[in-house]
Amino acid sequence: MTMLSPIQVRDISIRQLRQNCSTCSLRELCLPIGLNPEEMRELDSLITQGRPVKRGDGLYRAGEPFRSLFAVRVGFFKSSVISEDGREQVTGFHMSGELMGMDAISSDVHTCDAIALEDSEVCELPFAEIENLAREVPALQHHLYKVMSREIVRDHGVMLLLGNMKAEERLAAFLLNLSQRFALRGYSATSFHLRMTREEIGSYLGLKLETVSRILSRFQDQGLIKVQNRLIEIINHEGIKKILSTCQD
Amino acid sequence: MTMLSPIQVRDISIRQLRQNCSTCSLRELCLPIGLNPEEMRELDSLITQGRPVKRGDGLYRAGEPFRSLFAVRVGFFKSSVISEDGREQVTGFHMSGELMGMDAISSDVHTCDAIALEDSEVCELPFAEIENLAREVPALQHHLYKVMSREIVRDHGVMLLLGNMKAEERLAAFLLNLSQRFALRGYSATSFHLRMTREEIGSYLGLKLETVSRILSRFQDQGLIKVQNRLIEIINHEGIKKILSTCQD
């Protein structure tokens, strides 16, 4: 760490703020929504908070037994599935407040890898215990169903993207999605660091890294964005939106 | 209906067998797994069974308020999302014993259309009531989580297919998947009717209908399958499998 970017400064202040779920500033994004203080305290007692994960390290790997869901507290993750012949499909990028590992409930075995793309911190939610608590706290039970449902909706969106969209549209959608999610967390919607490589973006979007690179350059030439390595600046938000709606075939 | 195919004969006998969940022959595929007789009875009382849906009719449409999940009892459905500009992405095909509508839990509004591809029958599971019962019946609660998790895993598989596979591989995977699911239900794994058009297959697989048609013809020329309109006969199961593992780029 040579110097603290604005983002890192912010992360640190957030980290100090939240000692547990009941005071966690990610409450709106994460689990304990609509719980009363007593229920919050019970939830707190189950959750292991602030487990650090170094950049590049796996939080879990496909094939490992499932025990817990994980919520990103600070940092950035990718999850990916590996096909038999070894090719990687990135199935999602996860930022603070998002839950990971729900794919593993069905078989009690993780079906994808979760890798930290920057130094991160997660909360561990032992699923059996959470499930028990959910039985007594309807709001928690319902929220879990909702979170899983949201994941399904998100996946459908990616399927639409992969099945119907052209390369330019995919990247436009990707950039707008990132921008929106950063904004939701109080970061700039117009200027952000990509935590992932071009190859990982490509894997997620069903494109090769060269194509990703080319299209980012093209967007820059068109004055839509400014690209400096992994720093993206959104210059013309509307223009990017228009790609999504007009260049449809 | 000019004549009864073997499949239809079988459907009818199944239909007579199951009057409700506790005797439903789809139990292993559907909801009530691991429940005792008393719990079964409670579940039975919630579920509206045997609601018919005519071929071509929608069970629900995107935008409609969410009230219930639906289990396919007899028949065949597709679900699809429509992008703003009107193009359709088929997100799944659903056969007997499979649950539909889980995407709607997150927002209390259906996010996709579910259309019957043949005359069908569904069980309606009012979600609020199911959720209540789940609080008292841990096995049911857990099973719901599992079913949703399985949907997420399935979607990841489709993302892998759409993101990484060539047209031939996609179709090979599609045929093997159908074959397996028919077999699981006691139908032939080697000879089955496609309920959907080439265009719907294409939409699901991220291909154009002409490509689907061409590749089915090619598979036939290679002696892998026999195609007669929508009747598919698997001639060389291993050969199809090999496409999945060898023609990877």
Next chain:
DNA sequence: TCAACTGCTTGATACTGGTCAACGAGAACG
């Protein structure tokens, strides 16, 4: 029975994105 329609197949051609290759920039390391 014929007309109209939908779904399917096949061919010719176009074009998007993939592949291969070379090179540059920045980070990591000895």
Next chain:
DNA sequence: CGTTCTCGTTGACCAGTATCAAGCAGTTGA
């Protein structure tokens, strides 16, 4: 401080799939 490695950019070329078009078969309905 230079070496090495990873990541990213760009160009030339190619392959796979889409597009456009024509025609066929089966189904529906008058």
